[in-house]
Amino acid sequence: MRDPGQIRAIQCTQCGAGLDVLGGGRVTTHVCPYCGSALDALDNYRVLTRFTEMTRPATPLSIGDRGRVMGQDWQVIGILGLSERWQTQVWTWVDHLLYSPTHGYVWLTLEDGHLILTRRWRKAVSPGWISAAQVEQANARPGADSDGEHFRYFETSTASITFAEGEFTWRPRQDDRTITVSLLGDRTMLSYVEGAHEREIERSWYLPQADVWAAFGVTGAAVPRTEGAHPLAPVRLPRDLSFLIGASAVFAALCGLLALVFLAMNGRTVLAQTTLRASQLPTEMAFDIADTSRLAELRFEGDLGTNTWAWIEVTLSDPEDVPLFEAGRELGYYAGRDSDGAWTEDDRVTVIRFHPTQSGRYTLDLDAPEGGAGEAQDGPRLGGLRVSAREGASSARPPLALAVLFALLAGGLVLWRRTAEARRWQGSDWEDDD
Amino acid sequence: MVFLTAALIVTVGTGYLGYRGIGGASTDLDRSIRVGSASNALTSSHVK
Numbered sequence: 001m002r003d004p005g006q007i008r009a010i011q012c013t014q015c016g017a018g019l020d021v022l023g024g025g026r027v028t029t030h031v032c033p034y035c036g037s038a039l040d041a042l043d044n045y046r047v048l049t050r051f052t053e054m055t056r057p058a059t060p061l062s063i064g065d066r067g068r069v070m071g072q073d074w075q076v077i078g079i080l081g082l083s084e085r086w087q088t089q090v091w092t093w094v095d096h097l098l099y100s101p102t103h104g105y106v107w108l109t110l111e112d113g114h115l116i117l118t119r120r121w122r123k124a125v126s127p128g129w130i131s132a133a134q135v136e137q138a139n140a141r142p143g144a145d146s147d148g149e150h151f152r153y154f155e156t157s158t159a160s161i162t163f164a165e166g167e168f169t170w171r172p173r174q175d176d177r178t179i180t181v182s183l184l185g186d187r188t189m190l191s192y193v194e195g196a197h198e199r200e201i202e203r204s205w206y207l208p209q210a211d212v213w214a215a216f217g218v219t220g221a222a223v224p225r226t227e228g229a230h231p232l233a234p235v236r237l238p239r240d241l242s243f244l245i246g247a248s249a250v251f252a253a254l255c256g257l258l259a260l261v262f263l264a265m266n267g268r269t270v271l272a273q274t275t276l277r278a279s280q281l282p283t284e285m286a287f288d289i290a291d292t293s294r295l296a297e298l299r300f301e302g303d304l305g306t307n308t309w310a311w312i313e314v315t316l317s318d319p320e321d322v323p324l325f326e327a328g329r330e331l332g333y334y335a336g337r338d339s340d341g342a343w344t345e346d347d348r349v350t351v352i353r354f355h356p357t358q359s360g361r362y363t364l365d366l367d368a369p370e371g372g373a374g375e376a377q378d379g380p381r382l383g384g385l386r387v388s389a390r391e392g393a394s395s396a397r398p399p400l401a402l403a404v405l406f407a408l409l410a411g412g413l414v415l416w417r418r419t420a421e422a423r424r425w426q427g428s429d430w431e432d433d434d
Numbered sequence: 435m436v437f438l439t440a441a442l443i444v445t446v447g448t449g450y451l452g453y454r455g456i457g458g459a460s461t462d463l464d465r466s467i468r469v470g471s472a473s474n475a476l477t478s479s480h481v482k
Contacts, residue, residue: 322468
């Protein structure tokens with residue numbers, strides 16, 4: 001290991017350019033930004049190799065820039081340009097090697113305008129290694145666990161070095177290739193990185209972009225524009241979304257239960273079921289209502305033959321003999337057979353619900369003036385009519401409507417979360433067999 | 435907590451409405467025949 005305290009600057013042994021030495025004791029290679037020579041920091045900066053025809057990648061950061069990231073001060077000591085090619089597509093990104101005398105080395109990656117911090121991950125990871133070949137052979141999406149976070153396979157990438165300058169803790173070579181198997185967790189990414197000479201497990205964090213750029217003194221138009229969503233970028237969802245979904249579902253169930261209870265609370269009979277023959281119509285019936293705080297119900301059930309209908313007319317008068325309302329309802333019963341099989345349309349029962357205005361004796365005027373067979377209107381077809389009345393009924397409609405609203409809310413929130421999650425995973429190269 | 439409180443209040447309120455049968459009356463009742471109804475003179479076919 002080099003003594004980090006001894007040397008502050010050197011001259012490139014190839015071109016003579018003055019180079020600052022910033023990187024601490026683990027630096028092994030220094031790539032001259034002027035001539036591209038890779039110098040051996042462990043052997044008097046002799047020339048190891050030379051990077052040629054390098055194109056400087058677009059980054060607003062330079063060697064020597066200082067900034068505070070994740071609560072720690074860092075300095076840029078090396079810059080790598082990397083690219084991946086697949087068929088006609090090319091992806092490029094820039095890795096900045098950052099150094100802190102107290103915290104060592106981390107990568108600050110600039111990809112499509114997004115800043116990611118990556119460092120070697122020394123904590124226990126299960127499984128200890130996942131290779132690209134294992135991914136190829138896997139039947140199910142590979143997963144891993146570390147530091148209490150579960151990761152699922154995201155992609156495999158093969159990167160080549162296209163540019164290098166500054167100091168590095170290993171010896172980068174032009175066109176060196178590394179294969180990275182990346183797994184995405186809820187908050188971070190875990191990567192199994194396999195280079196020509198070593199294997200590493202790394203963990204990546206998405207950084208607060210504006211803060212980090214500002215920390216490095218990059219402001220205004222110099223800040224790169226982000227392109228697309230990064231899988232590590234935090235999804236803008238309410239923090240307690242799971243709770244909201246659960247609570248909405250519970251309230252939907254609660255309201256559904258309440259609706260069932262109210263459906264069963266159909267009050268007490270004030271007019272026992274009375275059967276009227278068609279010949280008795282029109283007629284007048286009376287019943288007493290005492291409970292004016294809740295609903296009253298009039299129930300009618302017609303004796304109808306197949307494919308016949310009848311129109312009944314109802315007028316209800318209050319205890320002061322003032323008409324409260326009138327209503328007309330069609331009763332019908334249809335049955336037949338078509339290409340889908342037998343069918344019936346049974347509307348022989350109808351219920352009228354109303355709020356009594358006062359307690360006392362109500363009078364019901366009832367008639368069935370029209371009827372017919374099929375579509376025809378050829379006279380009353382009603383064999384008989386059963387009439388009954390109840391009071392003190394509740395209504396299932398309000399809690400049922402609220403149950404639907406809560407269910408829609410829960411469903412909408414689930415859909416929101418799934419859409420956001422799908423957006424995070426849209427760049428994954430994993431394809432399920434099904 | 436805000437959501438829970440709001441949901442609870444709405445549920446209790448809806449429960450009260452349901453218990454009282456408010457919102458459960460048939461919607462096709464013609465009340466224009468009622469004497470004194472504001473719409474009586476305008477809409478009822480029973481008033482000539």
